[in-house]
Amino acid sequence: MFEELAAVDPSTTAFITIHNMATWMLGTWATDAVRGEWGEALTSGQKLASYCLTEPGSGSDAASIKTSARLQGGEYLINGGKAFISGAGSTDMLVLMARSGDAGAGGISAFAVPADLPGISYGKKEHKMGWNSQPTRTISFDNVRIPASHLLGREGEGFKIAMKGLDGGRINIATCSVGAAQGALAHAQRYLQERKQFGKTLASFQALQFKLADMATQLVAARQMVRLAASKLDAAAPDATTYCAMAKRFATDTCFDVINDALQLHGGYGYLRDFPLERLLRDARVHQILEGTNEIMRVIIGRRMLDGDAPDAIR
Ligand SMILES: Cc1cc2nc3c(=O)[nH]c(=O)nc-3n(C[C@H](O)[C@H](O)[C@H](O)COP(=O)(O)OP(=O)(O)OC[C@H]3O[C@@H](n4cnc5c(N)ncnc54)[C@H](O)[C@@H]3O)c2cc1C
Structure with a gap:
C-alpha cells in the first residue's frame, strides 16, 4: 500500500x-x-x-x-x-x-x-x-x-524500543523511495514515447532506451532488497536489523538516482513545477537522511558484521 x-x-x-x-x-x-x-x-x-x-x-x-x-x-x-x-x-x-x-x-x-x-x-x-x-x-x-x-516496556528499555521501531520504520521509508521511483519511472516511460526531437520520439534513441533499462533494473533490485528485509523482520530473524539497514541505505540511494534520471529524461520540463518530477525528487531526498542517515546505516551494518560473539554472516 x-x-x-x-x-x-x-x-x-x-x-x-x-x-x-x-x-x-x-x-x-x-x-x-x-x-x-x-x-x-x-x-x-x-x-x-x-x-x-x-x-x-x-x-x-x-x-x-x-x-x-x-x-x-x-x-x-x-x-x-x-x-x-x-x-x-x-x-x-x-x-x-x-x-x-x-x-x-x-x-x-x-x-x-x-x-x-x-x-x-x-x-x-x-x-x-x-x-x-x-x-x-x-x-x-x-x-x-x-x-x-x-x-513503554520497562525503565531503561527505551533505546532498544526506539531502535526496534526503526527497523520497521526503515523498511517503510525505503518503500516510500521505491514507490516514488516507480512513479518517476512511469512518467519517464510515457514521456520518452510522447516527446519528439530530431524528428523522432525520444524513445527511439538507444542511449535513452539504455538509461530506462538501467533505471528499471535498479528499481527492481531496490524493491527486492526491501522485501527481503521485510521478510527477515516478519520472521524475527537475528540479522533482521542488518538487512533493514542495508535495504534502507540501498533503496533510498538507488531510488533517488532513478528519480533524478527520470527528471533528466524530461529535459527542462523535469525542472518545472508543472511536472511531478521535481517534487518526487525533493520529497525522496530526505529519505537518505532520516530514520538514521545512510552513513549510520553503514555504521550499523559494519558493526554487526564485525562485533560481538556471533557477527552476522552475510550470504
Ligand atoms: C524532514 C525531517 C523529518 C524528521 N523526522 C523525525 C522524527 O519524526 N523523529 C525524530 O526523532 N527525528 C526526525 N528527524 C531527524 C533525523 O532522524 C536526523 O536529522 C538524522 O538522524 C541525522 O541527525 P542530524 O540531523 O543531527 O545529523 P548529524 O548526526 O549531526 O550528522 C551530520 C552528518 O554527519 C554524518 N555522521 C554523523 N555521525 C557519523 C558517524 N559516526 N560516521 C559517519 N558519519 C556520521 C551523518 O551521516 C550526516 O551526514 C527528521 C529529520 C528531517 C530532516
Missing part, C-alpha cells in the same frame, strides 16, 4: 508510515490502560502519533539524548526539547524517548505522552526542501507530568 501511495505522494505516505511505526510501538509496549484508551483511535487513524527521538544536540548519536524523565510520586516529570519531529503540532500522541537514568543507551526510557499536556509547546513549522504536506517542528517539555503507567 505504501509503495502505491508513494508513487504519487511520498511525503504524505511517509507521514502515515511514521504514525504507523509509532502506533506499532504503542501496541507492542504500552500498558493495557494506555492501549485501551488510545488503541482504537490510533489504529483507525482518527488520531495520529509522532516519534520523538532527535534533539538539537543529538541526531546520529541518539544514545546521547538529554531530555529527562524523573519519577516523582507515581508520575514522571519531563523536561527538555526535541527537534525535527514529523507531524509535531498536528498529532495527538508523542512516543517520547527520554533519560530516566544514567548516561548512555541504558539510561533511556520510552513514554506515551498525549500531545496536548500542559507544559508542551511547539516551534514554528520548519521550511523544508520537500515533505511539505506534513509539518516538522521542535517540541519543548517544561515540567510535563505523565502517569507512571505511560512508560
